[in-house]
């Protein structure tokens with residue numbers, strides 16, 4: 157269910173293992189996909205689908221991302237660059253990752269998808285037939301009933317089909333947010349993903365991304381709490397005016413605004429969250445349908461690719477049985493929920509919310525977030541936790557880091573009691 161990044165990836169893995177796959181996707185054109193700045197784990201995950209880093213660069217689908225930059229309004233900046241030792245044994249991490257044109261990446265995936273003989277039903281799942289915890293069949297908007305032994309829900313954060321049907325427990329982080337973004341042609345672009353933010357003061361942080369998806373094209377997006385955007389809309393400002401007003405204040409970007417934008421910028425709204433128990437006897441939830449991680453973490457694409465690979469691995473391994481063994485299903489959901497909780501709570505506590513940022517400064521807060529976040533992804537890629545012991549150890553590490561950062565946030569809030577804390581509970 158769903159033929160976005162997670163759905164196509166799962167379908168490709170399953171078909172490569174010889175299973176017959178039908179993918180139900182209503183938007184065959186995949187309009188306005190987001191997720192352009194990739195984490196360092198992604199090149200390896202894309203390679204398993206047949207998309208090598210060099211091929212993506214040669215085809216103009218991607219540009220190199222060697223670092224991330226945090227730029228403040230006063231012009232100061234810090235570059236977060238993976239240390240060289242990470243590239244040496246025993247870590248052997250490729251220190252290069254990518255920015256991608258998501259439309260073109262989806263297109264490349266769609267070609268692989270079709271080359272594997274996967275069927276695509278251009279339709280939407282509107283009903284799920286269950287028997288206890290089993291999924292029996294799904295019914296589409298066109299009235300087709302599709303029965304199968306196995307189901308993967310990759311319907312994205314807007315639908316979350318199976319979490320809603322099975323009323324799965326959910327953890328939510330931060331306020332509802334809105335992203336407004338557009339693409340601009342520039343004479344020359346920079347090499348890293350740049351995050352522009354105010355960084356100081358008591359307010360919940362708003363930020364603007366600048367991602368070079370082609371040598372002469374940048375994606376620029378503004379992320380703010382939904383309430384802040386609603387307030388501006390109530391002042392009769394259009395989305396375009398809100399976007400332009402934000403960029404005008406950023407020295408590196410205000411030059412983009414000469415001349416009116418041709419079309420209104422794209423928008424989406426989202427709430428960061430993670431569902432628990434995202435695997436049942438014959439179904440698994442993958443990608444944003446299982447967990448929505450904040451875009452600032454650059455971990456949504458990694459999550460979608462990883463969930464899809466792990467969900468399909470479980471189906472392939474247990475395809476001759478009636479059900480996925482309960483402990484394996486539990487380990488799958490534990491990894492998903494623990495990772496999403498870690499990324500979401502850390503980014504909220506350390507960067508979005510004010511107390512830590514104000515106490516140690518935005519650049520140090522950036523270090524405090526990126527060092528554990530990058531390390532966690534390196535550990536995950538090397539450890540490949542699947543069974544009980546590795547998954548438990550990994551989740552314990554995540555919980556320890558999460559609680560430590562949470563405790564630091566609490567301490568900083570106590571030391572600055574006059575500051576307002578979160579925008580919402």
Ligand SMILES: Cc1cc2nc3c(=O)[nH]c(=O)nc-3n(C[C@H](O)[C@H](O)[C@H](O)COP(=O)(O)OP(=O)(O)OC[C@H]3O[C@@H](n4cnc5c(N)ncnc54)[C@H](O)[C@@H]3O)c2cc1C
Nearest residue numbers: 158160161162190191193281312335443444451454456457
């Ligand atoms: C503003 C923003 C910026 C982001 N930036 C980054 C970034 O820089 N780096 C990063 O790593 N991640 C980023 N992400 C996250 C990343 O884009 C996503 O995590 C990833 O694309 C999710 O893929 P998915 O396949 O799970 O979901 P989607 O791509 O949303 O795919 C879900 C698919 O399911 C289909 N569908 C929906 N309902 C049904 C139904 N009822 N039946 C059948 N099909 C259905 C939809 O049409 C869609 O094609 C960003 C997210 C946002 C919101």
